[in-house]
Amino acid sequence: MKTQIELARDGIISRQMEQVAADENFNPEIIRTRVAAGEIVIPCNPNRTNQKVVGIGTGLRTKINASIGTSSDICSIENEVQKAIAIEEEGADTLMELSAGGNLDKVRQEVLKAVNLPVGNVPLYQAFKETGRKYNDPSKLDPEFLFDLIERQLSDGLSFMAIHCGINQYTIERLRKQGFRYGGLASKGGTFMVAWMDATGKENPLYEQFDRVCTLMKKYDAVLSLGNGIRAGAIHDSHDRAQMAEMIINCELAELGREQGCQMMVEGPGHVPLDEIQANIILEKRMSGNAPYYVLGPIPADTGAGYDHITSAIGAASSTWHGADLICYITPAEHLALPTEADVREGVRATKLAVRIGDIAKYPDRRENERLASMARRDMRWDDLEQHLLFPDIARKTRASRAPEDGGTCTMCGDFCAMKKGNEIFKDDIKNDKIAPGA
Amino acid sequence: MKTQIELARDGIISRQMEQVAADENFNPEIIRTRVAAGEIVIPCNPNRTNQKVVGIGTGLRTKINASIGTSSDICSIENEVQKAIAIEEEGADTLMELSAGGNLDKVRQEVLKAVNLPVGNVPLYQAFKETGRKYNDPSKLDPEFLFDLIERQLSDGLSFMAIHCGINQYTIERLRKQGFRYGGLASKGGTFMVAWMDATGKENPLYEQFDRVCTLMKKYDAVLSLGNGIRAGAIHDSHDRAQMAEMIINCELAELGREQGCQMMVEGPGHVPLDEIQANIILEKRMSGNAPYYVLGPIPADTGAGYDHITSAIGAASSTWHGADLICYITPAEHLALPTEADVREGVRATKLAVRIGDIAKYPDRRENERLASMARRDMRWDDLEQHLLFPDIARKTRASRAPEDGGTCTMCGDFCAMKKGNEIFKDDIKNDKIAPGA
Known part of the structure; x- marks a missing residue:
């Protein structure tokens, strides 16, 4: 079987490319050339039937990932399946199944059955958890077990995987020479791999045997997302040397993997102050040759716990604007607890809004929806307005909960409505549509 | 009585300047020179006893305003007082009392009694509402009644007022020549003034008799915030010619008012896409000679209704970063209904977080709090961490609602905690504080 990138290169x-082109109003040939260049990826494991086709990369609508998964403390397959369904309902584009508690094969399989979204994971979680259970020490991980596990997980139908190939002994040396971090280490897979390398003194097998990782991914045409294992967990660590050393290798591997015909993404941070987000995106795009960039927000403050879905939304709007292609949501429970179903819904909504705002800035020629919404609001066509809102049900409910006397207005201003008054004064001036006069 | 700016100019x-300097760790002389230059304002009506002193402007922490007020549809003084108290509890810096329903003198007076925050309003609301009640036509507004009303309101203890002095017939001509707007008009005071000018054919008395407005404001040392009456209500109208024509006049009046010894601010939009926010701030700062800029978000999408506190937070983080000095919150009810107490609490929280994120970017040398929070998180000192969080009670509650087995971690990762593992591996490397080694 050929991968999407191989097919595209064969012309x-x-x-899947047809579908992406149709969904996003592109000429299919443009999608093909971008897939061939590795600027667009389409996660689509053939073992997964009925999976939604989603394109990620240059020129496309910025996509949203939502993650779920058990922990050792809270471990209910039923809850995670319910969250996965909620995430699909709320309109996320991809899902990551990141369980680290209970029967890890079963939760993955149940989640894959419950949704149509492309599902990804981080194989190191199960690798270290099961090794820990067996030997009471995750550093006893056998690389052969890891590679077998990756294949087993892929065969279940995962369409993308975050794999920490970019951490090597050279990067760990940078971390040690740096001698300091305000936020320590934040990536689970990355940190446990660093611990393994520290305990064994060996090179990261995912780096050393990178071609083998690519071969496995290619077999299932899964997208290899190069994990950001050294990402900053504090804005004071943002863009420190250790993190940049890993980014260089991840971008190098993105190119090497692409050359082998594997679909590649790069994963980004993490905690980054607002004034550094643009630079981060530029670096990834430049060093990787425009590989799709999958960013975890970023999170531009360390002190928003309880409202970190908003912290992250603020970072995500900016990263989207500057070129991020896939944004991982953050829930209000981040940094505090395993999220509930209500938390994951809030997380998806905040991220949808952030990505919409970022895409408005990223693609100034695609503001059609805002244009139609504004005119409907101006003309007090509430039913039409709802068609263009991101959260029509919530908006309708809020307005109806405090209904106005005059159905054209709302209870915020009642009979003192600027919109209504403005329409009266300028009825001969302010009308129709300047951009599309016939519309 | 001399105003703050007059005192500052007298050396x-x-x-009040002492207080601002103490609160924000400045040398009082720096505050004095910035007040003298009109770059910092301190709203402080002497008729108001026990008012909190708040400085707004260059170099200071970016401040948050929250607005309340009745409408013709929902009109309970008790509710508005309760919201005002909630807003003060949540940590807003200023309050605007924007009632347009019921007994407007009484609600203002009750709100002024209920809180210690500086309180502002928009005098045109009461002016047009009471004229409308009397003559069944707000365009019968008598300018003499308006000026008397402004003084009556000021004598109650208001410390700032948004007054729409910058709208003139020239600007309305620009609006008509433009012939089109996607979002119509969004400012209540501004739109009803435009209607008055349209009906009477006269010049805006607040523009024509600007010196008289300044004289009134000076008498109570209130800050004159030049209202953004032509602001865009849709991102497609952002920075249109009509809006910029008003901005030019508002910036001109900021300088003229300052020269007369009146404390001045300029009010900004409104709906602005993310990629235009920086330009908006630069223009205001440049044209006004760095008058404090009071921005209503801005709101970088037209379609977030139901979650517009987050839409606005995304805009506010960016406007704060680029130099806005005072940010008006938006609640989840915006564009839909009069906010409830729960809505105003959410609005203040989202805006606090946005302004924190913006200030981190605006003042890279003032990231102390994030630094301490990160180290506490890294070292699993949860009690210390809470001291530095913006929402300690909410964070504590979330974590406790799903308590971990190991008190150092949380239920997100349980025994698979990157932070804990990282601390083990790098215990001799990652420790203490690089910036302040002795701390």
Whole structure:
């Protein structure tokens, strides 16, 4: 079987490329050339039937990932399946199944059955958890077990994986020479791999045997997302030397993997202050040759716990604007506890809004929806307005909960409505549509 | 009585300037020179006893305003007082009392009694509402009644007022020549003034008799915030010619008012896409000679209704970063209904977080709090961490609602905690504080 990138390079427009082109109003040939260049990826494991086709990368609508998963403390497959369904309902584009408690094969399989979204994971979680259970020491991880596990997980139908190939002994040396971090280490897979390398003195097998990782991914046409294992967990660590050393290798591997015909993404931070977000995106795009960039927000403050879905939304709007292609949501429970279903819903909503705001800035020629919404609001066509809102049900409910006397207005201003008054004064001036006069 | 700006120009450091300097760790002389230059304002009507002193402007922590007020549809003084108290509890810096329903003198007076925050309003609301009640036509507004009303309101203890002095017939001509707006008009005071000018054919008395407005404001040392009456209500109208024509006049009046010894601010939009926010701030700062800029978000999308506190937070983080000095919150009810107490609490919280994120970017040398929070998180000192969080009670409650087995971690990762593992590996490397080694 050929991967999407291999097909594209052979000049073939696959069913998936056709679908992405149709969904996003592109000429299929443009999608093909960008897939061939590795600027667009389409996660689509053939073992997964009925999976939604989603394109991620240059020129496309910025996508949203939402993650779920058990922990050793809270471990209910039923809850995680319910969260996965809620995430799909709320309109996320991809899902990561990141369980680290209970029966890890079973939760993955149940989640894969419950949704149509492309599902990804971080194989190191199960690798270290099961090794820990067996030997009471995750550093006893056998690389052969890890590679077998990756294949087993892929065969279940995962369409992308965050794998920490970019951490090597050279990067760990940078971390030690740096001698300091305000926020320590924040990536679970990355940190446990560093611990393994520290305990064994060996090179990271995912780095050393990178070609083998690519071969596995290619077999299932899964997208390899190069994990950000050294990402900053504090804005004071943002863009420190250790993190940049890993980014260089991840970008190098993105190119090497692409050359082998594997679909590649790079994963980004993490905690980054607002004034450094643009630079972060530029670096990834430049060093990787425009590999799709999957960013975890970023989170531009360390002190928002309880409202970190908003912290992250603020970072995500900016990263989206400057070129991030896939944004991982953050829930209000981040930094505090395992999220509930209500938390994951809030997380998806905040991220949807952030990505919409970022895309408005990223693609100034695609503001059609805002234009139609504004005119409907101006003309007090509430039903039309709802068609264009991101959260029509919530908006309708809020307005109805405090209904106005005059159905054209709302209870915020009642009979003192600027919109209504403005329409009266300028009825001969302010009307119709300047951009599309016939519309 | 001399105003703060007059005192500062006489070389006097007032009690209020001392207080601002102490609160924000500045040398009082720096505060004095910035007040003298009109770059910092301190709203402080002497008729108001026990008012909190708040400085707004260059170099200071970016401040948050929260607005309340009745409408013709929902009109309970008790509710508005309760919201005002909630807003003060949540940590807003100023309050605007924007009632447009019921007994407008009484609600203002009750709110002024209920809180210690500086309180502002928009005098045109009461002016047009009471004229409308009397003559069944707000355009019968008598300018003499308006000026008397402004003084009556000021004598109650208001410390700042948004007054729409910058709208003139020239600007309305720009609006008509433009012939089109996607979002119509969004400012209540501004739109009803435009209607008055349209009906009477006269010049805006607040523009024509600007010196008289300044004289009134000076008498109570209130800050004159030049209202953004032509602001865009849709991102497609952002920075249109009509809006910029008003901004030019508002910035001109900021300078003229300052020269007369009146404390001045300029009010900004409104709906502005993310990629235009920085330009908006630069223009205001440049054209006004760095008058404090009071921005209503801005709101970088037209379609977030139901979650517009987050839409606005995303805009506010950016406007704060680029130099806005006072940010008006938006509640989840914006564009839909009069906010409840729960809505105003959410609005203040989202804005606090946005302004924190913006200030981190605006003042890279003032990230102390994030630094201490990060180290506490890294070292699993949860009690210390809480001291530095913006929402300690909410964070504590979330964590406790799903308590971990190991008190050092949380239920997100349980025994698979990156922070804990990282601390083990790098215990000799990652420790203490690089910036302040002795701390």
